[in-house]
Amino acid sequence: MQRLAFRGNNEFENSSNQGNFIELLKVLASCNEEINNVVLKNAPDNLKLISPDIQKDIINAVAFKTTKAIITDMRDDLFSILVDEYQNVLVKEQMEVVIRYVNRFGCVIERFIGVLHVRDTSVASLKKAIESLFSSYGLSISSLRGQGYDGASNMRGEFNRLKSFILKENSCAYYIHCFAHQLQLTRVTVTKRHLSVCSLFNTVTRLCNVIGGSCKHRDMLREKQIEKLIEGIAKGEIKTRQGLNQELALERSGDTRWGSHYGMQINLMHLFSSIINVLEYIGENGRITYELSQVLQRRDQDIVNAINLVKVSKCRLQVIRDDGWESLLLEVLEFCGKYDINIIDMEGAYVARGKSRRRSEEITNLHHYHIELFYFVIDMWF
Template sequence: MERFYKRLSQSVESSSSPSKAPTTAALSPPSKMPPICGDSQVPLSNQDNLEFNLNNLLSDLGLRPSITSYPPKLIEQVRRAYLLKGPCQPREYDFPHTLDGNRKCKFIASWFDEFKDWVKYRIVKDVAYCLYCYLFFMGSSERGPDAFVMGGFNNWRKKERLRDHVGNHNSDHHKCRVACQNLMNQAQHIDVSISKATNQSKIDYRCRLNALIVCLCYLIMQGLPFRGNDESYESLNQGNFVELLKVLASCNEEIHNVVLGNAPENHKLTSLMIQKDIIRATSIETTNAIIEDLGHDFFSILVDECRDISVKEQMGVVIRYVNKSGCVIERFLGLVHFSDTTATSLEQGIWSLFSIYGLSISSLRGQCYDVVSNMKGEFNGLKSLILKKNSSAYYVHCFAHQLQLTLVSVAKKHTSVSYFFNTLTRLTNIVGGSCKRRDMLREKQKEKVIEGIASNEIETEKGLNQEMTVKRPGDTRWSSHYGTLINLVHLFPSNIDVLEYIGERGNDDSQRAEAIDLLEIVNMFNFVVYKLLYYRVPNRMIRSPGRSLEEGGSESRIGVDDTRKQDKS
């Protein structure tokens, strides 16, 4: 779990925010922690629900509070953390001399080797302590081990006092040492003895967990929801996750024997919290793999604003880089939620995402956005703010989006073309305005296809003569306009029949008048010419990959010449 939770920094003092306790992830000490001989004090509370950073525990036993002052629920964790840190033994320190009568005495560094397990030296007060007795001795005698617990030992002339402190196998020091060994021996813990599982139960658990991970990964890849409206045993559909797990169990007897009804009641692993933990771990591992593939190379970012189903403003960030094989890779990095859409907020969101994954702004070589002004603004936009921090992060507009916008904008600048597309929108609205009219359009087209096949006017091959209906064009996508033109060309006779029906039997006068007006327009020569022009030229020029601007201009001239020839004929 330490891979997914970061410990708090030692520079963060617990007194800085008394109303908020640090994260519980900080309670797990590292497996190998260097001894710390600092003198900074960390205030503690006596509340039983206290949570604090064990990395900030004082290694200097002369400054620490009594072990009994810690909350009962945390004493075992504090003891274990001190034992993992080990005794503070500054071997290279120049120990000072103290006068003992007429003699100068000092602590000898070789004592660390002789009493290496328990002697701790405090530089500030020039005294020694016993780690074992501090952690487990509960006596109060000033002549006993308490001298090595609270006050500290500094009678350097009498080294035998250190041996006397150790004593025999019945001494308090020996009992404290055994208690420390038992604490670090996980096999002797009560909770381990109670929850000791058999090998078969461990195998069943791994099988159950692997099946759950397979189901969750499949649902994530397909973008499907996990939960269902009713997941009770009586429900006919318990949601995608449970139903997929049932299918997996039905195909594998080994999985069937360890999941759902065959799993222990308290160990089914189907709760929402467990699902979220697995998803979070999957997300972290996937992102770490992307960052590792990127390394410290240069990269670009592609940013766009988006809203989720809960109507929250979010910013999606994609990184684009060249991997070690020389291939251009685009990978989704993450979503950043922000309360407002100002350029400053967007910039802070990007930097926060960079800091999470250890990305450097100095490695940023490009930025790409859509047409939103607060992203690409010349002065205060996100583009300008990033360029101020890194002049090499060149801005590039999304070429695919730019081409779409250019085609739509140029088409609308021409009065006749704009009138043609406005008429096309009107035709789509009235013909596809109701389910009844759409059904009528399909029936008319079906009749014409049957007649064409019977008279050998229409070819019959796989993929031809598919069911079609009217399609509305989008405001910023030329591809949607082209799709509308395709349907108009194939359904043109059927559209005429539907317009005639509406003109004769419409529900009200306005619909009938609109249908009659459109009948006159769509039968005009100019409308038919524009329909064929915008259908044929984009079909050959724009939608063919690999076309250059020169080839596109040549195709446009050919299209204009074809139109003129049709006009003369």
């Protein structure tokens, strides 16, 4: 249930899930009377030691001790490294490093030892980051006997040059392309050679781009799915239990991400009816000039088709001009009310910022926003 979230989104006492740190602390307290006497509600004064800063300090201390224990278990023996690069949610380049060695019992051990932030994926930055990590734990490139990267296109070829740089310093640090990635890339390539399968994946990719390329569309998909979930639970069609009915998303598949194609298809099946609702909305309201824009971007323009699309676009704009003002005004008023924004009196006199009107030139706010702004912007398209 906890997964990897060390801290909870809501760590207040009335929260159903306060995160790994506090939940584990509560479990320890329930199993050990000595711990229970000095933690959480029973802590002396206000010394609970559960603030976010303290949790981070404890995480760092535990990570350091754990990594040192791994290095000690290696006993200065030879080892290999496995490296991969990715972007985190803040779109920062990061590199994760895993070491592989044989312990004193003759067993092959793989241990994750760190995530490194790199400003870019140039050879110099990657090599510097690895050397910095090695120096932190007393490791040496001279003890390196293997280096493994996935070799995929998203590695941008920089790791190919990185392996060469390391080989220049240590000719025994042999490079091995990840066999799992080789198998994955081979499966995807062979599968897509079938025209129907390739067409399916291309269609689904375009669908992901349409839905996932807009925050508004993603929110709409989420709302539609919640509505259908509540309706299904009320009718008894959907079972409820801890861990069931988790929020799903229409994520893009990746050729180097194992199982992503299968996962995408499964999510598509579960979200299908909600996706149809979103696409219907986009078709009715969100594509006023989209087709015309796409045609005009083509190099081999079809003039006749473009002219027809101009006519269609003008008709759609005319419908908005005739019937769209009331719905737009209502949406703006609801937005202002939701966020406590002052709502102007539409029948009051409009005064331009930094200017004053003479009495004879006085117009209402409604006239300004409806005629001088709404109509004017739409008429510019004509």
